[in-house]
Amino acid sequence: MPRPYLGDPKYTIEVLQKYHFVFQKRFGQNFLIDTHVLDRIIEAAQITKDDFVIEIGPGIGTMTQYLAEAAREVAVVEIDRSLIPILQDTLKDWDNVTVINEDILKVDVRKLAEEKNGGRPVKVVANLPYYITTPIIMGLFENQVPLDSITIMVQKEVADRMQVGPGTKDYGALSLAVQYYASPQIVANVPPNCFMPRPKVGSAVIRLTRFQEPPVKVDDEKLMFAIIRASFNQRRKTLVNGLKNASDLSFTKEQIESALTNAGLPLNIRGEALTLEQFAQLSNEFARLK
Ligand code: SAM
DSSP, rough: OOSSSSTTTHHHHHHHHHHHHOOOOGGGEEEEEEEEHHHEEEEHHTTTTTOOOOOOOOOTHHHHHHHHHHEEEEEEEEEEGGGHHHHHHHHHTTTSSEEEEEOOSSOOOOHHHHHHHOOOOOEEEEEEEEGGHHHHHHHHHHOOOEEEEEEEEHHHHHHHHHHHTTSSOSSSHHHHHHHHHHEEEEEEEEEEGGSSSSSSOEEEEEEEEEEESOOOOOOOOHHHHHHHHHHHHOOOOOHHHHHHOOOOOOOOOHHHHHEEEEEOTTTTOOOGGHHHHHHHHHHHHHHHOO
16 A cells, blocks of 8 residues: 555654644544554445445545555545645545545535446445434435445444334434435444544444345335334324324324224334334325325
């Protein structure tokens, strides 16, 4: 690996000092300084020389160096302008990396995949800024970006939420959304001392392998997700009350009770007890009422 090889904290400190870099809390900047974790992420992402990879938030380019070695081409999207000259320096030994200075939420990732990869499925890899983890992931899924997989570092608690099923406190709208689009698998738990500066919370790397087809058949996806959101907005209420009170749904109590009954669900059930299959079935019952 050419130098400065940033997996080594010594070089990370050198680069940060050379550029008088000031960490921006508002951008969730915690840079990886552990080679084992970097190796694990690259291994879990299963990157080959055929792949076009998008990295969200490259920081000073630590993981980008690994990705550039493993992939055919890499595009990185970094919001912090002060990191761009640093990236130009740390990535100068690779000619297969494009640096985009933009907010990932404003980038047309689908168009990027079309331009760089002929619309074929891309691999997304990121050590995500924790404050926008959910909008980033949901944006990738909902905007029909051709995806092979998303391999990401997130807050441990968020990784748990993506993986669990009904009957646990972490189960919620994020679990169902992720599991509708992808198969989640936690591949590593990462303690705070693997980052500079150290975050207050533990982290985990999770791989989301995109399904070719969703695991359940849903007639109206938007309606299903509105029902899911309404069910978890008022977690402690019964599903009937949660749906009745939802501002973006306009079903009567009678319609709700009849849909639940037709879906084989008891009227006193809470939303948090339903599996993805049951939400799909229930939303198909509601779709029939519309
Ligand atoms: N990938 C680097 C690493 O592992 O060392 C840095 C990870 S750091 C947790 C998150 C990075 O995402 C920072 O470089 C931050 O500036 C960048 N970032 C934050 N919000 C962003 C956004 N909306 N769009 C693109 N990049 C963002």
